[in-house]
Amino acid sequence: xxxxxxxxxxxxxxxxxxVQKSAAYEGPYAAMVAGYRVGPDYIxxxxxxxxxxxxxxxxxxxxxxxxxxxxxxxxxxxADHAQGLGIGRRLIEHLRGEARHVGLGSxxxxxxxxxxxxxRSVGARLIGTVPANPPAVMWDRPEFTLxxx
Numbered sequence: 001x002x003x004x005x006x007x008x009x010x011x012x013x014x015x016x017x018x019v020q021k022s023a024a025y026e027g028p029y030a031a032m033v034a035g036y037r038v039g040p041d042y043i044x045x046x047x048x049x050x051x052x053x054x055x056x057x058x059x060x061x062x063x064x065x066x067x068x069x070x071x072x073x074x075x076x077x078x079a080d081h082a083q084g085l086g087i088g089r090r091l092i093e094h095l096r097g098e099a100r101h102v103g104l105g106s107x108x109x110x111x112x113x114x115x116x117x118x119x120r121s122v123g124a125r126l127i128g129t130v131p132a133n134p135p136a137v138m139w140d141r142p143e144f145t146l147x148x149x
Contacts, residue, residue: 001055002087004094007048007063009040014060015050015077023080024114032137038063038075046074049094051087062087064095071099072108073146092122092146099148109144116142123147 007015015038019025025033042048042065050063062078073095078088099107110130111119120126124144132139 001053002051002061002090003054004049004051004090007043007050009043011048011050011060011063012038012040012043015043015048015063018060018063018077018079019075021080022077024112028138029112029114047098048075049091049098051082051091051094061085062091064091066095066098066107068102068104070108071104071106072110088118089122096146096148104148106148107146109146111142111144113139113141119144119146 016036019033019036019038022033038048047066047068048063049066051061052058053061060079061082062076064076065074066072067074076088076091076095078091095107109119109124116126119142124146126142127145128143130141130143
């Protein structure tokens with residue numbers, strides 16, 4: 001049974017592991033998540049939501065982080081073993097509900113290039129490209145707006 005709930009500080013290590021082990025960040029993208037940490041302080045100060053499998057000891061299947069001001073999807077990851085199960089779509093629908101709840105009309109998404117197709121499939125509209133910013137980010141990224149309504 002999959003449940004989406006607000007993340008808590010004790011989720012930090014599991015969420016960090018999910019990011020660091022993401023197959024979407026292999027090869028040229030590996031440096032982006034090497035040593036990446038979702039800390040307890042980040043979870044406590046941001047709107048972080050996690051999809052968990054209650055039948056598997058609350059194992060995280062994916063998570064997202066919504067920044068309200070300015071409205072932006074800061075992080076979104078789905079565990080490799082949960083890819084293709086609809087977890088990403090459920091997280092996006094939850095994000096839309098959360099954004100509506102706080103009065104947002106749209107949310108900016110700067111996507112990992114391989115995720116572009118996913119964001120298009122959930123209705124995000126391409127609005128531009130965010131240029132590479134070496135050494136932190138070595139590649140251009142698609143920029144979307146995701147309508148909340």
